[in-house]
Amino acid sequence: MNILPKKNWHVRTKKNIERVRRDEEQAAEEEKERQRRIALAESEARTDLLRQRAKHRQRDDDEEYEGDRQVVEFQARQHVNFFSDIEQGMKQKKVNEEHEKEKKEEKEKWEKSIGLLTYLGQSSVESKTTKPGIYRYSEPPKKKSKEEENMEEDMKRKHSLDPLHKMKEYVEKKKKHKHKDKHKVRQ
Incomplete structure (x- = not known):
């Protein structure tokens, strides 16, 4: 007895x-309206920000013009000393941190390669990146990942099901068979 379709809560x-389709359409419309409102609010905010910047820049340009005239007049009366900040000890010698770091890494790499630099508890063989001779067998062989195994299986399966490959095998067998027959006849 199949009474499930008669139940009012049944999905199908x-x-x-129809109710689900209507709800999905309504949700899509609401989402579209929400996105439209967000885009409108962002564009209005951007426009306001650009207007404020333009007004602020206009005021700064006006003030800067007046300020430049005063600075030029002040500097014309004074002696120009380009090294005043160094004389006062304001500026300190700066080093290029990236360059120093690169030099340190290069030196460390060179010392490791010649065997000079080893860390505590580390043998000279362990410090080298490539292990000589017998030490390469100290590590277990690398296992293939599941993806590699699956790919190999797929390639084998495709190879075995390939009709062109089967035809080539058949042609080779036929050539060998003909070659054997010709060889037997000549003897």
């Missing part, structure tokens, strides 16, 4: 399917 009744 026409009434419930």
Whole structure:
């Protein structure tokens, strides 16, 4: 007895399917309206920000023009000393940190390669990146990942099911068979 389609809560009744479709359409419309409002608010905010910057820049340009005239007049009366900040000890010698770091890494790499630099508890063989001779067998062989194994299996399967490959095998067998027959006839 199949009474499930008669239940009003059943998922596949026409009434419930129509209700779900309506709800999805309504949700899509609401999302579209929400995105439109967000875009509108962002564009208005951007426009306001640009207007404020333009007004602020206009005021700064006006003030800067007046200030430049005063600075030029003040400097014309004074002696120009380009090294005043160094004389006063304001500026300190700066080093290029990136360059120093690169030099340190290069030196460390060179020392490791010649065997000079080893860390505490580390043998000279362990410090080298490539292990000589017998030490390469101290590590277990690398296992293939599941993806590599699956790819190999797929390639084998494709190779075995390939009709061109089967035809080539057949042609080779036929050539060998003909070659054997010709060889037997000549003897």
